Amino acid sequence: MATIDALLAREILDSRGNPTVEVEVALDDGTVGRAAVPSGASTGQFEAVERRDGDPKRYGGKGVQDAVDAVAEELAPHVLGYDASEQRLVDQEMIAIDGTDNKGRVGANAILGVSLAVARAAAESADLPLFRYVGGPNAHLLPVPMMNILNGGAHADSNVDIQEFMIAPIGAASFREAVRWGAEVYHALKKVLHDRGLSTGLGDEGGFAPDLESNRAALDLILEAITAAGYTPGKDIALAMDAAASEFCENGTYHFEGGEKTAAEMTAYYADLVASYPLVSIEDPLDEADWEGYAALTRELGDKVQIVGDDIFVTNPVKIQRAIDTAAANAVLIKVNQIGTLTETLDAVSLAQGSGFRCMMSHRSGETEDTTIADLAVATNCGQIKTGAPARSDRVAKYNQLIRIEEELDDAAVYAGAGAFPRFKG
Numbered sequence: 001m002a003t004i005d006a007l008l009a010r011e012i013l014d015s016r017g018n019p020t021v022e023v024e025v026a027l028d029d030g031t032v033g034r035a036a037v038p039s040g041a042s043t044g045q046f047e048a049v050e051r052r053d054g055d056p057k058r059y060g061g062k063g064v065q066d067a068v069d070a071v072a073e074e075l076a077p078h079v080l081g082y083d084a085s086e087q088r089l090v091d092q093e094m095i096a097i098d099g100t101d102n103k104g105r106v107g108a109n110a111i112l113g114v115s116l117a118v119a120r121a122a123a124e125s126a127d128l129p130l131f132r133y134v135g136g137p138n139a140h141l142l143p144v145p146m147m148n149i150l151n152g153g154a155h156a157d158s159n160v161d162i163q164e165f166m167i168a169p170i171g172a173a174s175f176r177e178a179v180r181w182g183a184e185v186y187h188a189l190k191k192v193l194h195d196r197g198l199s200t201g202l203g204d205e206g207g208f209a210p211d212l213e214s215n216r217a218a219l220d221l222i223l224e225a226i227t228a229a230g231y232t233p234g235k236d237i238a239l240a241m242d243a244a245a246s247e248f249c250e251n252g253t254y255h256f257e258g259g260e261k262t263a264a265e266m267t268a269y270y271a272d273l274v275a276s277y278p279l280v281s282i283e284d285p286l287d288e289a290d291w292e293g294y295a296a297l298t299r300e301l302g303d304k305v306q307i308v309g310d311d312i313f314v315t316n317p318v319k320i321q322r323a324i325d326t327a328a329a330n331a332v333l334i335k336v337n338q339i340g341t342l343t344e345t346l347d348a349v350s351l352a353q354g355s356g357f358r359c360m361m362s363h364r365s366g367e368t369e370d371t372t373i374a375d376l377a378v379a380t381n382c383g384q385i386k387t388g389a390p391a392r393s394d395r396v397a398k399y400n401q402l403i404r405i406e407e408e409l410d411d412a413a414v415y416a417g418a419g420a421f422p423r424f425k426g
């Protein structure tokens, strides 16, 4: 294997026009690996912390020059000389240099950029695709694309409380077909909205962002689009949501659809939705601090629908262990920048999978053309990926990479399909 010879970081732009970190790692065999770091808007309280400089002249104090400098000054001196295949050692070294629980000193954006670029360089040096290098010979499962085609909450300038309304093409025979079905529904939804005089403007993840009278109205419009595109809701294409409930919860009260609700009332609301719609997955149904509410909700709905923890678990193995111990959900959203290294991301996935929890690989609302998560979804055989609408290059870059991976796997490729949601009764 080859050793790490040089690290270079730079400030680039993400899909919201905000600065983010990109890192290049050069090995002594001439190989170069590059990775760009994503950034969230509805962030969990306990996420690893990005480093942003306070200079008001640089993006109003949101620049990443300090993180870029940290790669050269704080990380490079310790990381240079490692064999690039020693991912775990490199990541442990960076965690130790930072010395905090949340990577806030050096910056999770600096650390993650190096971590992912090292993996990319090592894969390149080994002449392997990233999914094969990280996943080994068993990487073969193509995930169901959970396509967010209607955006609300913190990702849209509309009155819709729920952040993400997704379609899951569970009945497709392949990933490629799933993407085509999703894109057809996306276009059908545009027409449905247009015909009703509703806005076809887009939210942060490329989904439409109309003003609607209720969250049910969003689900109804999507069902109409699925049917208009020639597919059968529930059989061909199921529904999923990310409520991102921490965003509309204040001191245990949910400010929802113009009224106030308790956790138990929100749970009853979701139970109604599950009874009326072909929903396979609900993410962040309650506030990130409400572990008891999560456990009660999972007891009530967990055999009918996947309950995914995002803000509550923040891809953190310690929190995932607590979720397993208390049955606080049955699935985990996996975001590389919530925890800040590839090693810890893989630990989070292994822990969840080893305890019967499902994993959904995920983008952030602020993305770049980087496609690492597409490879990680296949490397971990996790069976589900959410990376926005089937439109806008920052989102389709991941779907397109998965189409390439499926082609490369050839007859070994298996599309996860309905098997990704074993609890779904159809």
Ligand SMILES: C=C(OP(=O)(O)O)C(=O)O
Pocket: 039, 040, 041, 042, 043, 044, 242, 244, 310, 333, 362, 363, 364, 365, 366
């Ligand atoms: C992708 C999400 O949004 P963000 O990146 O803003 O946290 C999410 O909440 O799942």
Ligand SMILES: [Mg+2]
Pocket: 242, 244, 283, 284, 310, 311, 333
């Ligand atoms: Mg979420």
